[in-house]
Amino acid sequence: MKDQIRDLVYYPKPPPISWLQAAGFTVIGKRVIDRDVRNAESLYLVHQIGKVGSTSMTNAINRAGLVGFHTHQLNPRRRGDVFRSRLWESWAPRQMWGTSPWIRRAIQKRPADSVLITGIRNPIEREISGVMQNPDRHLSTHRRLRTDEEISAHLPEIIKAVNHNLSINRLDAWFTNELDYMLGEPFPWEARSEDLQSSGHAHFRGANGLSAHVVRFENLSEAFTKIAEIEGHPDLVLPHDNRSNSSRVVEIVREHGLSRTSIDACLAQRSVRAAYPASQIEAWAAEWY
Structure with a gap:
């Protein structure tokens, strides 16, 4: 019984645990969104891949008395592809349910009154954090790993998942599929590189009037x-x-090492090179070589 209780405590995601529950949660969520946006002066959206301070940003927006949402996938084509590829995974109802379609429609109805904020951070640590946040997607366990012993027991799986994610240009692909889609045109990384590297912030207004802010973690x-x-x-x-x-898991993974090829591919991404100076990218590489 103690182990069962512990599994529930460390379970990575709350319900829904079935597609029926997911459908019910989605209907309720749509009603809440409709209520919130009805009289809102402006809409704020924290939209990004993985955990890049999203909870802190969303809470700050709500504390300011503004209407804010937090999403990861809004592009309907991409969302459909991901849905079909994950449909039969046991964790799919927890990962794929949601109100993103209703949020997207609310933003697209009034882009000139909407603000999109997206973040970027150390891409190597971001991928490690992503694997640890969603163990049921990447590892042979559904519980988040808390101790050195638990991390070490799954270290080969962690290394394999992180190396894979580092090698496939996930950041650039996400920004192309999501940020560019919401703006109605490509985000000008090179033109905003100086702003990002000097202050950690870049602002751009899309062709549809949407105000977008890219911020460094x-x-x-x-x-x-x-x-x-x-x-x-x-x-x-x-x-x-x-x-x-740096969290403990980053330290443990660093002691074991990652593929140099994967690290090079990750650090060569357009968005990373625009947001961070060459000296910082070289320093990150040196930490892992």
Whole structure:
């Protein structure tokens, strides 16, 4: 019984655990979204791949009295492809249910009144964090790993999953499929590189009028100050410094090592090279070679 309780405590995702529950949650979620957006002056959307300070940003938006949402997939074509590829996975109801289609439609109905915020961070640590956040997708366990012993027991699986994810240009693919889709045109990484590298923040208004902010995880607090100024919402404040600290799992993985080919592929991505100076990218590479 103790092990069963522990499994529930460390289970990576809450229900739904079936497609029927997922459908019910989606209907309820649509009603909540319709209620929230009906009289909102503007809509804020934290839209990004993986965990890049998303909870802190969404909470800051809500504390400011603004209507904000947090999503990972909005492009209907991409979402459909992912849905079909994951349909029979045991974890699919937990991962694939949601209100993203309704949020996308709300934003697209009034893009000029909407603000999209997306983040970027150390891509190697981001991939490690992504594997650990969703063990049921990547590892032969459904529980998040808490101790050194648990991490070490699954280390070969962790290394394999991280190397794979590093090698397939996930960041650039996500920005192309999601950020560019929402803007109605490609985000100009090279043209905004100087802003990103100097301040950790870049602003761009898409062809459809959507106001987009790309922020570096290491500069979230400063970036939010800029967003508040640009959007005219002075109460939008990120009260805590969210600078990244290496977790224990990163240290353990670093001791074991990752594929140099995978690391090189990850650090060569267009978005990474636009957001971070060459010296920082070289320093990250040196940590793992």
